Amino acid sequence: MNTRVTHSAPEPVFAEPWHAQVFAVTVALNEAGRFEWSDWAERFSQTLKMHGLDRELDGGDDYFHAWLETLEQLLIEQGAAEFDDIQQLRNAWEKAYLTTPHGQPVHLAASE
Amino acid sequence: MPHDDHDHPHALLPPDPALRVKALETILTRKGLIDPAALDEIIDTYQNKIGPQNGACVVAKAWSDPAFKQALLADATQVVADLGFYGRQGEHIVVVENTPDQHNMVVCTLCSCYPWPLLGIPPGWYKSDAYRARAVREPRKVLAEFGVTLPPETAVRVWDSTAEIRYLVLPMRPEGSDGLDEGDQAALVTRDSMIGTGLPMVPS
Incomplete structure (x- = not known):
């Protein structure tokens, strides 16, 4: 890991527009009562674990890939999509x- | 890689995940499950309005007001809500105080739980496998990489956030900040000092 370099650089809140979009969709659905945040965290944690088996996740793009996959699976399971x-x-x-x-x-x- | 508009007769194609997000948005909007305007509001909030400046304001107040600090350590959720810092991912906030005997550091080994109303969205390194795994296993080494070296007599305690409890570190007030007003003191409080991977700035 290289916290030395990354922690001091100024960073945008969301590195990519789609990171912001998928974040906002998830928050909006949570607020609309489609799922509890604790359930979300549990599912998301499982996806991160799976994705992290064969490589080390850096918390950037790969983090939001896992986020998107979790959201897609959740919505498919719920029948929303x-x-x-x-x-x-x-x-x-x-x-x-x-x-x-x-x-x-x-x-x-x-x-x- | 520089690109010339003439090479792009069509709009620049976003990456695959961006297209999948757009697909979800379209489906959910059509079903009335989300409102695109609400999405813009959420993004604007976390991009522009909520961030570590909120937490810094709480820390500076705790430094200058002992009664406030006592109340904060007893029931942070209520106390910060009274300051207007509440909402998403701030349902149960616990403030842990750094002392000469104990330095506190926050991680989320589960995913990336974080006190949004006080610090905004976590930085990339907070979400990385490396930090999440190593903060618990070798906190002093991780701290050293962040440029923080503690006296040997200071113990390091690592707090693991969950979807239910989110932690904020109350750092020690830096030397030489006595004469400053609350606003100037807040300016010394860095994001990392409230996660415990940094220390407040020392006034020049």
Whole structure:
């Protein structure tokens, strides 16, 4: 570990926009009563443990990968989201980015 | 890697996880389970409004007001709530006081539990496997890497946060800060000093 270097550097609260987004979605769902935070922490801890088996997690991008995976699994288990729908919308967003001219706001096609 | 706009006839494609998050947002918004405006508000709160300055204000007050400090150590959750610091991940806050005999250090071995209302979102290293594993096993060595060397007679106590209890370290007031007002004292209180991996700054 290298706390020596990392702890002194000024760091943004969220390194990537999607870190902030997945964080906010989770907090919003917790506040809406979709799950208890202690249950979340328990599940998230399990995912971190699994991801950490074959490599050392640095608490950055890999931390939010584990976070996202935990949230997806939780929502699928709860029936709030279907695996196929997530895949389909993920691909629809990808297509939207690839077909939107640079500099224009990106929206999903009306049919998606 | 520099890139030229002309190389990107289309919008810059976000990484895969970002697309998956967008997919979730779309699904949940359509179902009425989340409100995109509420997400923006949550992000703005933690990016701009809540951070270690809140905890620093509590620490400086404890340094200058013995009755406040006593109340803080007895029931921090209530006392900081009275100052307006409450809400998410602040349901049960315990303040642990550094003394010449004992230095306190906080970790979350479970995941990354942290007193959000007082410190905001934890830094990357707090969430790393290395810190989470080593803080308990070899706290003095970890402290040394943060540049903190304690006298041998000072014991180190490590507090493991959970989803139910979050800890804040009350550091010792640095030498030479007697004449400062509360605001100037708060400016000496670093985030790391409230996690226990640092010490407050010494007034110049």
